[in-house]
Amino acid sequence: MTQVELIALAYQFGLAVAFLILSAAGLAVIFGMMGIVNMAHGELIMIGAYGTSIANRHGLPLVLAALCGVLASTATGVLLERTVIRRFYDRPSESLVMTWAIGLFISQAALIVFGPSLPSISSPLGSVAFGGFSLSIYGLLLIAFGLAVPVAIYLLLSTTTFGLHARATMQNVEVARAIGINSGSVYSATFALGAGLAGLAGALYAPTMSAVPNMGGSFIVQAFVTVVTGGGNLVYGTLPAAAGLGLVQTALTAVFGNLVGVLGLLAAVIVSAKLFPNGLAHRLSGKRFS
Amino acid sequence: MKYLRATAVCSALLVGFPLLAAAESPIKIGLLEDQTGILAQGGLPKVHGAELAVAEINAAGGVLGRPLELVVYDAQSDNQRYQEFARRLTQSDKVDVLMGGLTSASRVAVQPIAERTKTLYFYNNEYEGGTCDSNMAITGVVPEQYLALIPWMLKNVGKKVYIIAADYNFGQILGLWVRKLVKENGGTLVGEEYIPLSVSQFGQTISNIQAAKPDFVFTAMVGSNQVAYFQQASAAGLKIPMASPINGTLLYEHKQLPRPVMANMYLGVNYMEELKTDENKGFVERWRAKYPNEPYINQPGEDSYVGVKLYAEAVRAAGSAERTAVIKAIETKDICTESPEGKICFDKSTHHVSHRIHIVKVEADHSVTTVQDLGIVQPSWLGTMGCDLTKKAESKQFTPEEPKH
Numbered sequence: 112m113t114q115v116e117l118i119a120l121a122y123q124f125g126l127a128v129a130f131l132i133l134s135a136a137g138l139a140v141i142f143g144m145m146g147i148v149n150m151a152h153g154e155l156i157m158i159g160a161y162g163t164s165i166a167n168r169h170g171l172p173l174v175l176a177a178l179c180g181v182l183a184s185t186a187t188g189v190l191l192e193r194t195v196i197r198r199f200y201d202r203p204s205e206s207l208v209m210t211w212a213i214g215l216f217i218s219q220a221a222l223i224v225f226g227p228s229l230p231s232i233s234s235p236l237g238s239v240a241f242g243g244f245s246l247s248i249y250g251l252l253l254i255a256f257g258l259a260v261p262v263a264i265y266l267l268l269s270t271t272t273f274g275l276h277a278r279a280t281m282q283n284v285e286v287a288r289a290i291g292i293n294s295g296s297v298y299s300a301t302f303a304l305g306a307g308l309a310g311l312a313g314a315l316y317a318p319t320m321s322a323v324p325n326m327g328g329s330f331i332v333q334a335f336v337t338v339v340t341g342g343g344n345l346v347y348g349t350l351p352a353a354a355g356l357g358l359v360q361t362a363l364t365a366v367f368g369n370l371v372g373v374l375g376l377l378a379a380v381i382v383s384a385k386l387f388p389n390g391l392a393h394r395l396s397g398k399r400f401s
Numbered sequence: 402m403k404y405l406r407a408t409a410v411c412s413a414l415l416v417g418f419p420l421l422a423a424a425e426s427p428i429k430i431g432l433l434e435d436q437t438g439i440l441a442q443g444g445l446p447k448v449h450g451a452e453l454a455v456a457e458i459n460a461a462g463g464v465l466g467r468p469l470e471l472v473v474y475d476a477q478s479d480n481q482r483y484q485e486f487a488r489r490l491t492q493s494d495k496v497d498v499l500m501g502g503l504t505s506a507s508r509v510a511v512q513p514i515a516e517r518t519k520t521l522y523f524y525n526n527e528y529e530g531g532t533c534d535s536n537m538a539i540t541g542v543v544p545e546q547y548l549a550l551i552p553w554m555l556k557n558v559g560k561k562v563y564i565i566a567a568d569y570n571f572g573q574i575l576g577l578w579v580r581k582l583v584k585e586n587g588g589t590l591v592g593e594e595y596i597p598l599s600v601s602q603f604g605q606t607i608s609n610i611q612a613a614k615p616d617f618v619f620t621a622m623v624g625s626n627q628v629a630y631f632q633q634a635s636a637a638g639l640k641i642p643m644a645s646p647i648n649g650t651l652l653y654e655h656k657q658l659p660r661p662v663m664a665n666m667y668l669g670v671n672y673m674e675e676l677k678t679d680e681n682k683g684f685v686e687r688w689r690a691k692y693p694n695e696p697y698i699n700q701p702g703e704d705s706y707v708g709v710k711l712y713a714e715a716v717r718a719a720g721s722a723e724r725t726a727v728i729k730a731i732e733t734k735d736i737c738t739e740s741p742e743g744k745i746c747f748d749k750s751t752h753h754v755s756h757r758i759h760i761v762k763v764e765a766d767h768s769v770t771t772v773q774d775l776g777i778v779q780p781s782w783l784g785t786m787g788c789d790l791t792k793k794a795e796s797k798q799f800t801p802e803e804p805k806h
Contacts, residue, residue, distance in 0.1 A: 119608045126604045219437065226696065227442035228625065228652075231632060233659030238638030244611050245638035250604065319633055320601060321657065323625040325439050329601035364605045369596045370568055372605070 115242035120365060126250055128357035129257025133316070134330040135337035135349050136260050137309030143343020144281050144301045147196065148207045151214035152334055153327020155306050157221065159184040159313025164229045164322045173235055173318065180314035181307050187217075188306020192299050200298065214327070221324040229322040249318065256315055257353075260308065261345040277301060336380040342390020352390075356380070427470035428463075428722045430455070430709065431490030431520075433501035433511065438478025439624060443651050444503050446702030447525070448473060449692050451500065454709035456691070464713045465720065472496055480510040487511045491518035497722040498523060500708055503701060504623075505529060505571050512537065516796065521724045525708030526701055527646065527671075529574035530780075531799040533751060533788035536724075538715070538731060540708040540754045541701075542671045544578045544801075545782040547646040549775055550669030551582040551619070553760050554644045558667070559616020564593035565606060565630070566621035572596075575621045575646070577801045591615045601626040603633045610639065617642040617667075628654055635662040642667065649673070650700035655767040666763040667772070671742055671756040672703040675769040684741035703741055710738040711747065711754065732791045745777070750789040753780035 138152045149155075162180030167173055191213060199206035236248035268274035279287040280297045288294050312330060320326060341352030359379045364372030432451050435444030455469045463469060472494050474486040483502065490496045491514060499515050500523040502508045508524045515522035516536050523538045530543035555562075562583050566572030572595055583590050592613040594606055607630075610618060620643050622630050631654060642665040649655050650670050655663040670676075674685060674697055684706075688698050695702075714737065716722045719730035730736060737746035742757040758775040786799045 116612075123604045123608065126602065130602055222437060222441060227445060228657060230656075231658045231662075233662070234632060234636035238636060240638060243614075244608055247633065247636035247638070249636055319636065320629040321625045321632075323439070323442070326625065328439075329599065329626045332599065361605070368594055369600050369606065373597050373600065 113242075115244060118241070119244050119246075120361065122246055122250065122254075123365065124357055124361040125254035125257070127361045128353045129254045130316075131333050131337045131353035131357055132257040132261060132349055133253070133312040134334040135341070135353065136264070136345060137305040137307070137312065138334045139338050139341065139343050139345055139349045140264065140308060141302060141305035142338055143345075143348070144277060145200070145298060146203055147199070147302075148203070148210070149305065150207055150211035151191070151217060152309055153331040154214040154217035154221075155184045155187060155309035155327075156313040156330050157218065157322075157324065157327045158187050159310030160317040160320070160322050160326060161221065161225065161229065161313070162310065163314040163317040164232055167232045167317075168230065173232070176232075177311075177314035177317070180317065181310040184310025184313065185303050185307035188303045188309075189299065191306070192302040196302055197295070197298065218324045218327065225324070227323065231321055232318045234318040247319075253315060253319075256311075260311070261350045264304075264308075265346040273297075273300065336376065338390075340380055340383045340387075340390065348390055352383075355383070427468045428716065429470050429472055429494065429496040429498075430712070431487075431494060431496030431499045431501075432471050432473045433476045433483055433486050433490070433499070433507075434473070434705075435478040435503055435507075436475040440478040440503050442625070443699065443701055444476075444478070446695065446697075446699050447501070447503070447705035449688070449695065450702040450705035450707075451709050453688055453691055454706045454713075457687070458710070458713050464716050465722075467722075469709070469713065476501070476507065480506055483507045483510040484514060487514040488518075491515070491520045496520065497724075498712060498727075500525060500705075500712070502526060506569065508532075512796075519724060521727055523708050523712055525704045527650070527704065529571045529578075530782060531574070531786075531801075532797075533783050533786075533790065533799060534796045535728060535752075535790050535794040536796065538708075538711070538747070538752045540711055541704045542646075542756045542758070543753060543780050543782065544575065544646075546671065546756050546758055546778045546780060547669040548575075548578055548582060549758055549778060550644055550646065550667060550760055551579055552586045553669075553773065554617055554642075554667060555583065555586045555588045558642050558644075560588045561591045561614070561616040562588050562619055563591055563610050563613055563615035563617075564619045564621075565610075566593075566595055566619075567623035567627060568595035568597045569623075571623065572621045574800055579619050581801055596622075596627065598624050598626060601629050603630045604637075606630070607634050607637045607639055610634075610641065611637075615641060617644050619643075620645045620648050620666075622648055623651075625652070628652055628658070631658055631662050640665070644668075646670070649763060649769075653697040653699055655763045655769065656697050660767045661765040663763045663767055664765040668761050668763070670700060670759055670761060672700045673759075673761060673769060674698040676741075676759060676761075676771065678741075678743070680739070680743050681741045707738065707740045707742075707745070707754075710740065711736065714738050715747070743777070748780050748784075750791050751780060751783040752790060753783065755779050 141149045159180040162183030163176045166176035166179035234249045238245045276292045280294045337352050341348030360372045360376045363375035434447045459468045476482045498521045525540045527541040566576050644667045649668050715727050715730050718734045719726040732749050745755050755777050758778045760773040761769050762772050
């Protein structure tokens with residue numbers, strides 16, 4: 112394998128890992144800290160992409176438009192938490208069905224309000240050529256975000272007061288309440304954070320995909336397999352899980368094509384779930400959370 | 402209410418008996434299309450096309466003095482819904498004809514129900530060809546028509562071809578066709594990939610294409626996930642010409658994607674809204690008057706319009722909407738209709754339809770220019786495979802043979 116091919120392959124690997132991490136981040140935060148499986152995760156991603164696409168079409172530069180997308184999904188997250196999710200904190204299986212219903216509702220509402228698809232936005236930054244290959248520079252930015260997001264969340268949880276309160280609430284909600292932590296607002300903020308991260312995934316991928324009501328579906332499988340493999344911790348779980356799954360997928364896709372790549376990804380998840388039934392985070396950190 | 406009805410009946414009698422008959426016995430067309438779900442963008446215009454055709458035919462006095470009536474269900478991009486609603490249309494609504502279906506999978510879902518309930522089934526859509534079925538009329542274009550594009554590309558653009566296609570019967574069979582045409586016309590295949598519909602990230606495919614250096618890429622990408630390929634290829638700086646029978650006609654990528662993502666795409670088409678023929682000009686005006694907010698009149702929309710018109714002609718020729726009479730008319734009479742493509746006709750022996758084919762090119766500003774008008778092309782391939790429904794009633798599926806290397 113030549114150096115050029117190696118660089119091309121490394122780039123593919125980076126893209127695959129970034130896609131897994133960014134797809135999964137919001138789901139992992141909400142599952143890891145609250146124990147809620149948010150089945151509306153894909154629709155929150157769609158809201159992020161729609162917000163970005165609509166704001167961009169109304170003349171906002173892409174960076175600000177992406178911010179609008181993240182705000183839109185965060186606001187939706189806050190609204191959902193206030194009205195529905197908080198009634199289901201102690202009923203995880205009901206919350207699963209509830210969030211699934213919300214997801215169906217959101218994607219159908221998007222179809223009715225905005226029609227079957229939005230005009231796409233163009234990928235910024237152009238491409239860079241080397242040795243017969245050329246890569247999208249925007250792809251490099253996606254890779255950077257894929258690495259930055261888990262680190263940022265880790266810093267948020269380990270260095271800020273919110274992080275301290277959140278970790279205390281996760282470990283023992285009664286004791287946290289007894290020492291004066293408002294667990295309700297910690298949960299609200301966590302759900303909003305998860306929704307915001309979902310929106311970020313949508314906003315970042317909006318210039319590379321078509322904005323359609325069911326676009327969350329193309330993230331949701333990757334999101335779930337990464338969280339199932341990694342568990343609910345972004346640094347100890349999502350990051351290594353995405354790296355492992357991304358490696359399997361990239362290698363198989365490069366050698367045998369896309370179909371085998373997809374099958375290999377799913378097979379790797381089954382093997383991993385058998386070997387580490389509590390997720391990689393549990394194995395790597397010794398604990399389920401933090 | 403009673404008084405009102407009595408008045409209505411009286412006035413109908415006064416105006417004349419034919420009107421009363423018309424009011425009481427419409428010819429019912431059961432239409433199944435995807436109005437929601439992942440195929441909605443392709444399917445919604447098909448409902449509009451059928452509605453437009455029905456409105457025009459009824460305004461001109463209906464068929465055999467009877468109006469057409471559409472009974473529409475939303476198949477929700479779900480093949481189980483197709484079966485459920487096909488049963489409802491045939492068993493409780495008792496329609497005279499079934500129409501609809503976007504994907505080949507949906508056609509295959511409806512086909513046995515139409516067969517069992519003895520209901521004629523019109524599949525009004527471009528497809529991969531090969532269905533020889535007495536109980537069906539297939540009004541869309543087939544490979545020997547739209548793939549006239551491939552010899553043209555080999556002659557005018559270059560000899561080295563890379564195929565990327567959706568990984569299910571449509572994409573796989575198209576791949577077979579392209580391999581066959583490339584071989585017959587002295588081209589070389591430098592790579593091919595069949596991609597699952599769930600894949601939305603195409604980095605590896607793009608770098609495979611860059612490594613293979615083809616003269617053009619044949620694309621048969623299906624669904625909103627796979628449309629992302631074009632954006633990602635363009636962002637990666639891939640500027641190789643493309644050829645496709647669908648990427649532009651179904652989800653109108655050149656209207657949806659930012660310029661110049663679809664530049665240098667060549668299409669073999671029976672219909673595009675931009676075609677500047679006289680027949681199409683009037684059609685676009687009538688459509689846009691009825692549906693001013695239509696994002697784009699896609700090819701399936703036109704197919705659906707033409708399907709209803711052809712059915713009306715067949716019923717007229719048969720003198721009845723009864724199934725066997727309509728089938729007999731298709732197999733024995735010259736059934737043609739004026740369409741946005743010009744005059745197109747049923748092929749008696751295969752129940753397929755002739756179409757006018759254009760080779761068009763998408764420019765950098767995403768406008769569409771006609772490169773060549775190939776005129777009317779017959780659906781000839783099934784005949785060469787031995788399908789002749791006028792001699793023998795059957796229900797068979799043919800696929801092209803693997804070309805020998």
